[in-house]
Amino acid sequence: MTQRLAGVPSSARQSTVRTANLGLVLRTVCAAAGPLSRADVAAVTGVTRATAARLVDELVAGGLLDEVERELLPRRGRPATPLVPGARFAALGLQADAGLLAARVVDLRGRVVAERVEPGDFRGADPVATIGALGALTADVLTGLPAGSCLVGAGLALPGVVDADAGVLLRAPNLGWSDLRPAPLLAPFVPAGLDVVPGNEADLAARTVAEEAPGRSGPYRDFIYLSGQIGIGGAVVLGGRVTGSSGWAGEVGHVCVDPDGPACSCGSTGCLELYAGRHALLRAAGLPLDAPPGDLVRLAAAGDPAAVAALDAGAWALGVALAGVVNVVGIPTVVLGGHLAELADLLRPALEEHLARRVLSARWRRPRVVSVPGPPAAGASGAALRALDAVLADPARRLG
Amino acid sequence: MTQRLAGVPSSARQSTVRTANLGLVLRTVCAAAGPLSRADVAAVTGVTRATAARLVDELVAGGLLDEVERELLPRRGRPATPLVPGARFAALGLQADAGLLAARVVDLRGRVVAERVEPGDFRGADPVATIGALGALTADVLTGLPAGSCLVGAGLALPGVVDADAGVLLRAPNLGWSDLRPAPLLAPFVPAGLDVVPGNEADLAARTVAEEAPGRSGPYRDFIYLSGQIGIGGAVVLGGRVTGSSGWAGEVGHVCVDPDGPACSCGSTGCLELYAGRHALLRAAGLPLDAPPGDLVRLAAAGDPAAVAALDAGAWALGVALAGVVNVVGIPTVVLGGHLAELADLLRPALEEHLARRVLSARWRRPRVVSVPGPPAAGASGAALRALDAVLADPARRLG
């Protein structure tokens, strides 16, 4: 009975208060749209100005906050010292997808410090060679960093089932990769000690919707995210947090929409991906599989029958699959990302109608479908955000 | 910029440490299988014996912990004072379902202090009269409480879409109720000031699996729960917590398993409930709809073709629907409750096979189907647990 029980969180002590409040102050500054003064921080967080000043001073000393030049707004009273998130802290976000490689560095203010995105066709490509190419891109990006930058972490977005704790990509159907451990392959290209943590592409891309910058909320807090790449990944975001079992989740593309439908390479039948995946839509529309993204939109907008039929079938399949997800998790907002974002305007009417019919709670909260423009390779940004969020969660660790 | 931002948690102060540690100590005692001493509490939580003793003394003074008689284990050293959760704190859990009414009082130790369960057929019953009957049951149960009991909360499990914040049952298809506010109807039967909070039956029943007593974990921490009543409700439990959008979620019964299937009363087609709901199974097996629970089991075990076919169809539909849920939330454990628990042994082989085929991550984590015996009207117990968990989350409020 003297053994420490698993799952019991550790006790609070005085230093816990300090740690919690340092994090609170840092997140408050990050969450704000513009610079805050020490007095603003006190007012927003509820601590006294004395305490706010003490906490801010410690964060400034550690570089997690920067004092910037005051812009001369003519106001009464002593002029405030504007505070913004520290510019020297940044994280590396990588992405390897069937259609592109990307390396991007994002700082604590949410700015892209450096990036390279290389399109290509990596279906069935050799994993070692491809990760090597990504490493070269990474090295290139890192040389462009300003002096004094501090990389706090790194992540790699992959389109498949990932065991993030073990650092293993278990299976990426569209790349044709299995049981791959990317970190050792990337180690030669990144600073020593920087661990590249893999993650599911859709999970990470969803973060870029939930957070428009580290610690700053995006327009939606609760939504189902759909990432249209060659496959279809998904993530459930609740209260701004991606839920699910850490990288195992989000295989929406393989939700069954018709048990009597065609066989899928995953072993099941009638998977969503066979109707609304990028290749499925292009094939049904009579377009080549390497057609540029805008072609399908133009064709359908012009009323081409095959293209319209392809989108109708896609909307129907998305409706069946998403209605199931909405019925289970109870979130009526669907955010379309990736190639589905471009098609959002064409898919929305039929898709929302299908959802209204099949979702039990639709009468009270009508499901809606929205899209976000999103950068190319949103997964890379999400991977960087994940690493930066770890700093926001516990800034005291960075202060020594 | 001096406005308090929404969503920013409040700052920590000294009293926060106290509050947190009081909760930690109380939850530690609740989580333990047997009584703990002050020294045990110190060892498990990590605080010093001095601090543990102070915290325990405060909880004992408030009645949240009880010091019980030492059982004479011959051990060296000064004998410890065994601590158990306070017996005088209890919560009321109610349930109204198509097949039963239930009222139950559960104390902080997880014991059923008093209960009444009344079977019946309440499909299409008048909501006011039915809730009135439940109120009479409740009044009866409350008179049986030992003197000095303190009811800390009350909950009502309902088989439908509930807005817990607003306290409204929006729609319960199998009861035929809509837009019902149960709290005022029950107010005459409960002590003044006790708010009866409605909740989704499956969400609440899932709690009884995640927690075998207030604060004490059950055998599974991450699972998909299926509650087989006349309809089929569901809940997703992650890390011991029911996730979802507070009562909107869990309508697994209306996940579409065959878009070309028969029309459902909900407006969609091919809903899971039409294949694996209680009535669907009985009808397909050629049994009357009011057949006692064991009949179908006996018939199928005896090899009756209609019964076996009914269960095959049910397992197939459950496989399609649950594979979708597993693919989205990434949890490979399915717990069957309600009438599905009795059928678990008959459903499991086919169901696990369907899941293995349709779940993308099955090769690494094979989905498994388990059942829990569960009390009748598990939702009532779950409703009481929810109220008791609120005390565990913040015992300081109870201490004034």
Add this chain to the structure above:
DNA sequence: GCCTTATGTTTCGAGAGAGAACAAAAGATC
């Protein structure tokens, strides 16, 4: 030039846990 106002800083006190010493109550040992 003085007043007003808002920001930032200093000082003191209170609450809470850590650590160590102390007191208490049993079994173990001779």
Add this chain to the structure above:
DNA sequence: GATCTTTTGTTCTCTCTCGAAACATAAGGC
């Protein structure tokens, strides 16, 4: 049966952190 050992529970001092209030600072307004 007296003493030692062991474990539990208590008391005391110290440190850490925040709150409160007074003070200092730097601007605009009159």
